[in-house]
Amino acid sequence: MNQTSPVRRALGGRAVRSLTPVALAAVIVAGTAACDSSDTSSQGTAKSTRTLSAEPAASPTATESQRTQEDFAASVSADVERNRQKAVATLKGVEGKGNAVEDVSVTGLPVAAEEQFRSALVRVSNRTDEAAFYAVRVEFVDASGKVLDSVVLGFPDAPPNRTVSQHANSRKAAGVKSFPRIAQAERS
Known part of the structure; x- marks a missing residue:
């Protein structure tokens, strides 16, 4: 039927x-x-009513963020520069290697001859019970020990009992067989 x-x-x-x-x-x-105009059945109880809602004609569109990738990159760069400047100021008053050399390690990263910079991975292990700021100076030296470049990094709010890392990059040491070393490290 x-x-x-x-x-x-x-x-x-x-x-x-x-x-x-x-x-x-x-x-x-x-x-x-x-x-179906009847509101009751033969037993006198109310019937259930189902209400249909129309679907929206179009899905709401996502609004684009007013922040561009360039804005985000500039913000990150500004934070990195602010931390670097704080690290430079911190290391100015430090005599010798500083109070945190044992908390810092550096590893040179392999590079191809055509690359435009030399890079090293710097790790800071905060062995204290509180977050701390670390200022680290990395030197890139050649085989004779001559310093080709010096790079300063700031590690803000390194968490207690954790290890954090950053890359130290040098354009002056690019294309030259060089080795990174920790020149100074200060925890404040």
């Missing part, structure tokens, strides 16, 4: 397909109300 809804019979198949979701929902609700 082919049962066609009263709404579909009244409007025809193509007319139903061309309706917008809002109009279709209104037609369905009106048709349901016209076909």
Whole structure:
């Protein structure tokens, strides 16, 4: 037995397909109300009613952030520079190697001859019970021990009993067989 809804019979198949979701929902609700006007069953209890909500015509679009990748990169660069300047100021008053040389290690990273900088991975292990600022000076030296470049890094809020790392990069030591070493390290 082919049962066609009263709404579909009244409007025809193509007319139903061309309706917008809002109009279709209104037609369905009106048709349901016209076909089923009784509010109670034979036992006198209320029937359940199902309400249909129309789908939105279009999904809301995501709004683009006002912050560009360039803004983010500039923000990160500003933080790195601020930490570097604080580290330079911290190391100015330090005599000798500083109070945290044992907490810092450095490893030279392999580079190809055509690369434009020499890089080293600097690790700081905060062995104290409180977050601390570490100022580290890394020197890039050649085989004879001559200092080719000196790079200062700042490690803000190094967490207690944790190790953090950063890269020290030198353009002056690029293309030259060089070795990184820790010249100074101060915890404050």
